[in-house]
Amino acid sequence: MSHLNLIGHKKRKRGLRVFRFKSFGEPGYPIEFVGPFRENVKALLEFGHLESNSYCEMPSWSFQLELHRHPPFHILLLIIEEPVEASLDRHCKHCQYIGWGHHMICNKKYHFLLPSKDTVTAFLNCEGNSDNGAGTANGKSNLMELQGHIMHGVFHSNGFGHLLCVNGVEMGSDLAGHQIMEFWDRLCTGLRARKVSLNDISQKRGMELRLLHGIAYGEPWFRRWGYKFGRGTFCVTQPMYQKAIEAIQGLPLGLLGYHFGTSNRDIPIIFSRYQTLSDHSLVTLGDLFHFMFELKSRLPKDNCINTYNQGILVETTCRWSPKRVEMATRVIVEALKRAEFRWVSRQEVRDAARVYIGDTGLLDFVLKSLGNHIVGNYLVHRSLNPVTKVLEYCLEDISNVLPNQEGLVMTNPKVKARYKINRVQLMKDMFYLYKYILKDQKLALSTGIFSAIPVATRIIHDSKYLIKEYCGEFPLKVELGLEGMLNLYCTISLRSNEDADEESSRKAMPPYECVTLKNNATIDELKLEVERNFKEMYWGLRSFVVESVLNLNAKGTDLVFGHVEVGHKLVFKGSIKEQGVIIGEQIHECGLTNHVVDCPCGAKDDDGERMVSCDICEVWQHTQCVRIPNNEEIPHIFLCNRCEHDIVLLPSLP
Known part of the structure; x- marks a missing residue:
């Protein structure tokens, strides 16, 4: 790929300059950028290889970027200059969706592409067809329209841009997502871009990172590079987004454990697994997801760590002997067994154990240390009651892991294996929580505090347009030159x-x-x-x-x-002075505004979501807002509620 002339379909000449991928775009490499964006782009193109092209008028430059030297491996950066006269549509839909529809149309766009192997193959096939007289109208423009690039970003010549796609290792790339983003961020900073938008549809193993990172960190994954909430679809605002994040982050694990205890016993077990690993109490769903992400970053890729804990580990400085601690532990577990697996308050457990253990200090030490530990055939749960704010304990029988097996399961390696964790298991656990708590809402979780979950997840899902301001309105420090x-x-x-x-x-x-x-x-x-x-x-x-x-x-x-x-x-x-130019329609990105958007959600302009037009009043509304599922086709005849109501009120014919 690094040796291909994508346009001429020939091998490159030797001696062309190769740039380091990890440094490209930094100050002074390949050039010190000192002017406004449009001048910096021209300066950068001086270092590129001008591609020969006989069937398309769009000039393009390529850069060979070295990922590593041993073994030698390069990728290709392709910059395509798109004049407005050659555009299939001179109006930019991405500007309109992010709220920049009032911007004037620029004379040029610059596409920055890191093509993938698949897109290169598809493009070369297209080029081969054009040699036979087919597809010559599309030609080079197809490369910009193809889906699946490692990275595709576009800049208008005034310095406003859009990051259109990032495809990391999970999509077959040789680069991880964070490496691509660091490269893109260096380009934007070096070239002095003004503002850059993106549509955050990033996923990890089928899970929306926007939702997971929002719960774990209170912000999207792209926030690592300074991207913040820019605009929501379906009239979602930044305060709505923030409140939705806080609502899901603050869900108490104890309350979730209560509700799932009878219908889904796997979720309380997952809660306990990570509580056992954590050196501090995990109180909310935000605490749990934050810990899981941090744990994943520390886990080795192949090995696993053991989350199994054989009762209470007694420190050498403890004033009670291990034998006395073990005896007090068994007394407390027996008291909990007599409660028939219901939740029991700390005071109730302590009073029952005092019949056998007179040392209240020992009891308090064991009760403090016992939460989320395995003792015998049982896992001891400890949780704060969300209503009474009182600590409560409950036993979970885990002997079903080894049917027909008696005695202490803590000595059996099969049970130990159950409480080991690696990256694969962690991602499975995360997906399980994602699916059954955040996505697949059941009737049991659609009432009370849990009714906020589907509303909050929808708001976070609809908060996908992010913006980073690089240089803002005044990109240069102006002084006497x-x-x-x-x-x-x-x-x-x-x-x-x-x-x-x-x-x-x-x-x-x-x-x-x-x-x-x-x-x-x-x-x-x-x-x-x-x-x-x-x-x-x-x-x-x-x-x-x-x-x-x-x-x-x-x-x-x-x-x-x-x-x-x-x-x-x-x-x-x-x-x-030019005749026939309609200001506000032809020269701005929003284009013609002869259609009216008036959706029940409050939207007054196109935000990129699927819409349907009423066949009577011709007003546009979101299909989701008028209850047309996304997996269904738009009906041939559609009437909005207002027109439908007016028809009902019409007097009947005699």
């Missing part, structure tokens, strides 16, 4: 927006750009430089003409340096 150059922040306001309210006008303005001038430049020269910069960047401003400066009172022949300080922000008002 070398050789007397003057740097200013400038943006433009179209004349058609002057009647709009201030907030709408502000949103319609593109981000500020750094404009560089000589310190003896005039106001007229500044206007021309602003025109050139914004024409070069935005497709809808090809005929833009600056007419005035909103926050500057100066003549055209006046020197800029005498009226404006270094780093000052200026807004230039102007108009588009």
Whole structure:
């Protein structure tokens, strides 16, 4: 793969530069990035190999990245420059979904691809078909449309971008997910991207990482690289997301154990298994998942650790002998056996044991140390009653592991094996909890405090659009440049927006750009430089003409340096001279807005979820909100509740 010219389908020439994957994008490697995003991308492409291409107008550059030297192994980074004229759709749906629909359409996009072996094969097959006269219209664009790349990110030339996919080891990649993310983050930081969005659909063994990491850490997996809640679908907001996380994190394990004790005995056993391993009490579901993730990171890949605990381990400094501790333990277990496997308060157990053990200090020591330990054929559970806030104890008979076997099971290796843990077992346990607590809700868990689980999981599931702000609105530290150059922040306001309210006008303005001038430049020269910069960047401003400066009172022949300080922000008002351009529809990412979204969930615009249009009023609504399951096709005729109600109220014909 590293020796293929994907475009020319020939072997590469020797002598091409190879870059270190782990350092690519760091300051000074391969270049020190000092300008705005669009200039930094051009500087980076100078180090790439320009691919030859005879059937597609999109230029592309490739970089060989060395993963390790012994044995030699390389992967390919491919950067494709997509002009707006060559795009299948000039409007960006990813901008619309994340809430950037008010952004102007840029003249160029830059696709950063780490192709996988499968996508390379699919692309070369497509190329072979194009040689026979088929598929020449698609050609290179198919590589960007193919699914299954190791990584695919796209930047608009104004520095806003989208991470479209990350496929790690679980999807057959030679790179782990965290390695890909570190590489992507270095690129975004080095190139001075403004903001980057992603759609978090990451999974691990069929489980949504967004949900698991939310419960364990209170934030998504991508938070390790600074990505935060950006926008929720179905009108989910950031406070709703935070409350949903807290609701599931705070579920008491004791209460869950009570409810599952009769219908699903495996879940209390899993709780006890990890409580035995932990050196501190696991009180909530958040505590449990956090401990499981931390334990997984410490477990060796092949070996396992023993969670079996033979009763109470007596320290050498303990004032009671092991024999007295063992005797007190057996007395307490016998008292619990007489309770017929029901939960018993700590005081009740202590009072029953005092008949045989007069040393209350010894009893308190054993009761404190006994929770979630195996004694004989029994596992001793200890939990805080969520209602009375009192410690309670209960026995679980585990002799069914060895039917027809009598005596102490703690000496049998088969029982010991049951309480050993490795990565495979841990992931099985995590999947079991994920399935039966978080996903497959039964009627027994749909009432009381448990009714919050399906609501909270749905909210977390719908909080999948994340954003990281790299450089923000002002990506550069503006100062007086070398050789007397003057740097200013400038943006433009179209004349058609002057009647709009201030907030709408502000949103319609593109981000500020750094404009560089000589310190003896005039106001007229500044206007021309602003025109050139914004024409070069935005497709809808090809005929833009600056007419005035909103926050500057100066003549055209006046020197800029005498009226404006270094780093000052200026807004230039102007108009588009090209005929037929409809501002707000053709030049912005949101595109045509002739359809109306008015969903029962509160959504007023397209968020990327499946929608259906009413055949009478033509208003769009989420299929999920109107109770059309995702696994069913949209009906040929659909009426919203409002139109359906109006039809019912119509007078009947005589």
